[in-house]
Amino acid sequence: MAADLGEVAQLLEASLDPRQNKQAEITLRQEEKKPGFSISLLHITASGDYPYNTRLASALCFKNLIRRNWVDEDGNYKLSQDEVLTIKRELINLMINVPGGIQTQLGEAVSVIADSDFWERWDTLVTDLVSRLDPKNPTVNIGVLTVAHSIFRRWRPLFRSDELFTEINHVLSTFSTPYLKLFEGLDGFIEENKSNKEQLVQGFTQLNLMIKLMYDLNCQDLAPMVEDNVQSIASLLLKYLLYDNQLLHTDDETESGLLEFVRAGIFEVSTLFVQKYGDVFGPHVDQFVANSWNLLTNVGQETKYDILVSKALQFLTSTTSMPEHAKIFENEATLGQVIEKVILPNISLRESDEELFEDEPIEFIRRDLEGSDSDTRRRAATDFVRQLASKFEELVTKTVLQYTNHYLAEYSENPASNWKSKDTATYLFSAIAAKGTATATHGITTVSKHVEIATFFQNNLASDLVNDSGLHPILKVDAIKYLYLFRSIITAAQWQEVFPLLVNHLGSSNYVVYTYAAIAVERVLAFHNAAGQPVVPPANITPLAKELLEHLFQLVEKDPSPPKVQENEFLMKCVMRVLLVIKEAVVPHTEPVLEHFIKITQIISNNPSNPRFYYYHFESLGAFIRFAAPANPEKLEQALYAPFAGVLQADVQEFMPYIFQLFAALLEANPAATLPDYYKALIAPILMPVMWESRGNVPALVRLLSAIIPRGAQFILQNNQIEPILGIFQKLLSTKANEGHGFDLLESVVGSFPSTALEQYFVSIMQVLLTRLQNSKTENLQSRFVRFYHFVSARDDQGYSADFFIQVTDKVQTDLFTPIYLNLILPESQKLAKPLDRKTAVISFTKTLANSEAFANRYKKGWGFTCEALLKLLELPPLPATRDDIITEHDVDDMAFGVGFTPLNTVRPRQKDPWPETGSEIKVWVGKYLKEADSKQSGRISGFVQERLSPEGQKVLAGYMTV
Secondary structure (H helix, E strand, O other), X not given: OHHHHHHHHHHHHHHOOOOOHHHHHHHHHHHOXXXXXXXXXXXXXXXXXXXXHHHHHHHHHHHHHHHHHOEOOOOXXXXXXXXXXXXXXXXXXXXXXXXXXXXXXXXXXXXHHHHHHOOHHHOOHHHHHHHHOOOOOHXXXXXXXXXXXXXXXXXXXXXXXXXXXXXXXXXXXXXXXXXXXXXXXXXXXXXXXXXXXXXXXXXXXXXXXXXXXXXXXXXOXXXXXXXXXXXXHHXXXXXXXXXXOHXXXXXXXXXXXXXXXXXXXXXXXXXXXXXXXXXXXXXXXXXXXXXXXXHHHHOOOOHHHHHHHHHHHHHHHHHHOOHHHHHHHOXXXXXXXXXXXXXXXXXXXXXXXXXXXXXXXXXXXXXXXXXXXXXXXXXXXXXHXXXXXXHOHHHHHHHHHHHHHHHHHXXXXXXXXXXXXXXXXXXXXXXXXXXXXXXXOOEOOEEOOOOOHHHHHHXXXXXXXXXXXXXXXXXXXXXXXXXXHOOOOOOHHHHHHHXXXXXXXXXOOOHHHHHHHHHHHHHHHOOEOOOOOEOOOHHHHHHHHHHHHHHHHHHHXXXXXXXXXXXXXXXXXXXXXXXXXXXXXXXXXXXXXXXXXXXXXXXXXXXXXXXXXXXXXXXXXXXXXXXXOOOOHHHHHHHHHHHHHHHHHOOOOOOHHHHHHHHHHHXXXXXXXXXXXXXXHHHHHHOOHHHHOOOOHHHHHHHHHHHHHHHHHHHHHXXXXXXXXXXXXXXXXXXXXXXXXXXXHHHHHHHHOOXXXXXXXXXXXXXXXXXXXXXXXXXXXXXXXXXXXXXXXXXXXXXXXXXXXXXXXXXXXXXXXXXXXXXXXXXHHOOOOOHHHHHHHHHHHHHHHHHOHHHHHHOHHHHHHHHHHHHHHHHXXXXXXXXXXXXXXXXXXXXXXXOOOOOOHHHOOOXXXXXXXXXXXXXXXXXXXXXXXXXXXXXXXXXXXXXXXXXXXXXXXXXXXXX
16 A cells, blocks of 8 residues: 555656646546545545645545546446545544645535535534534634535525425534534633734634634524524624734735634625524614724725725625615715715725736726626725615715716816826716616616716716827726626617727727727627617628737737736637627638637647636637638638647647537538548547546537538448447436437437448347336436437438337337337327427328338327327427426526536537428428328328228318318
């Protein structure tokens, strides 16, 4: 064991060295498959004999191993039972005793395990945690509480459900009493150690975790322990909201310390209590309001207090939503005090903001952008003003406008010196003008009736978009941001005037100005009016497109280092939007656009560091392929093959799912062509099992294979590659998460190869499908099986048919087809909801009635049932779908990027109708098809109709066949 540990430790050390990390990581992934590897990592992480960095790398490796290998998609353990039990037994103790940085990595591993196992498969965890708590030992408690928080914080975003409340009650029944005792004990410990800095820091680190846990334990419903002890809990929270100790002050003006985090956490908990449990917490609110007020009027302007100020303002905002607490602000004198002492100090631009604007412009933009989740003073102060205005609109508007006009006048007196006054005025005006929160698509949609959006812009901001001499760039940003924020209020006619001014600002030399211009241009181009028409018509953009794209690419590529190229996702999002607006008008500019995309792909492949940037980069590439490839398919296929293949060869994991989707889109753009040689060379590598191990690769690889198969069917056949493809189908079908992808691949194979090529495999295919249906039936699996039956039954052009399906099913087991058809295919066909699936079923049933020998002779009753099922499909609407297969389009800002699959919207697969010959009137086609078949078979079908159908069915069918 020791020698093995030494070898693993050497690999972990090598993984930290940029010269050997790639090879070391590959070897570690191979080691991962060996039994007991996870336990070896825990031994290294625990051992003080190894350097800290090696132990940290081991904890990181362990966390990633757990993420990949704890359970499969169906929740079954992938590690051996011994390893699972050992990990659960040892992990908590280990986590409590390692340094903080390592603790964080192990905490994330605990979270992953808890996601699948807590609480039913790990019901001893809470008892284990509680047993380790020690009122006199914050070091141990910090470890225990870190584990607890890493598990319980998962409840915060979840929807209410019985299962969730069962889990929470399980935790509260064991955890509540020890937690409260610990809180009271900690209060004593802090008091005892108020002069001992080391112990005090430990105590406050524990207190910070306890406040976070207070939020976790009450985020869904008020815990009984709070309801029963609300007085003492409120007193403790209030005490630490006011607590101060010189030993906890930090020298750094920019970094928040424990004191700030604890107070901010208390405001966060108080906000939760006010918003959700006002009836219980109500009597204590006034004290908290008074103290937040006191704190806000005395706290300094240093950035280390930003989180505290923003949380305090959020607390005040939430209390103001309650009429009984809002009424104290309902007079002009109080409002004047609020604005002067709380709003203005926090809405005004500070020196630190200016420094950020100059030194870290991208960080300034991310914090400042409407809709960002940064806790900034400005946003919190703006939200507070809006909340006050929602209660007393006229009074608040009147008061704030007085201050706005005062600052505008101050600016007019001396624009060069007093430019900050105008910035403050613009923020104040925007705060009272906007009602509600801004949406990602439309910005602010409702405004106060007491102000004029366009008039304020015209009188105060329009000149800043035109004026270039001596104006502070922040004022230009304010003017652009105003347009961006109120984009849905400004009329189309006004946009015609101001849009060219926005475009001009893409040429600014100032980073924040040109980036904000790109943000505003992108949003306006995406914006449609109520009638669904774009506010800026594409015809206005197309003539500018070449210069616009060239300029945006130059801004992206200005500094060619990988981190700098991908720093600014807003520029790439603007590129994507321009391409989506001009569509096929990009074709004349194919050459330069292609060169830029290739260059950027190659640069960022060396070091992917900004998931948002590369998401928009690949979406932009997708839009380019979608609109330019049909006109130049070979050119794009050739030009993009090398950079895309380079990404795969370099094993850039983050990019692979994107590259597979783009490869597929290139192939789909030219469906009639044969498969180029370089794509043929791609088939063998993508069939290797290792490619399918990453969950994020699976949907993209299925898409790519489904695009390759129709164009390369002959080559695949000659190179005996059908079997490995069917092996992948079998692997995909074995899990619920991938069964749909398995069917997609199977349909692609059946649609591309004649029955003669697949006959030898079809019995095995049916065995796989039927075994899965028997052992682990899901609604999706049933539906896809039925869809597959119809797909096979309808493809007579490839030599398939209902008779073919019957023949292979009966080879699996004699007469097996009958129960499958009666109990599954006939009833489930009525539930098919998608129009194309229903159409396939109609064609399948029609061809069965017309051509099947088995239904003509062997299943005489079945012929009648089939006819009735066909008529139902044609006459009745689909049954409501019970499975959740509706795909919602996510805004990227809400998406969690990671190792999973992120679909590219610009190259989403478009459904093609495999049956164009039926025309748009399927009922007419059915009647015509049956009539012609009847004629060819000397009236055989008419005879079946008389013999096998009810009078009512005869009448309905006759209506089709006589048209």
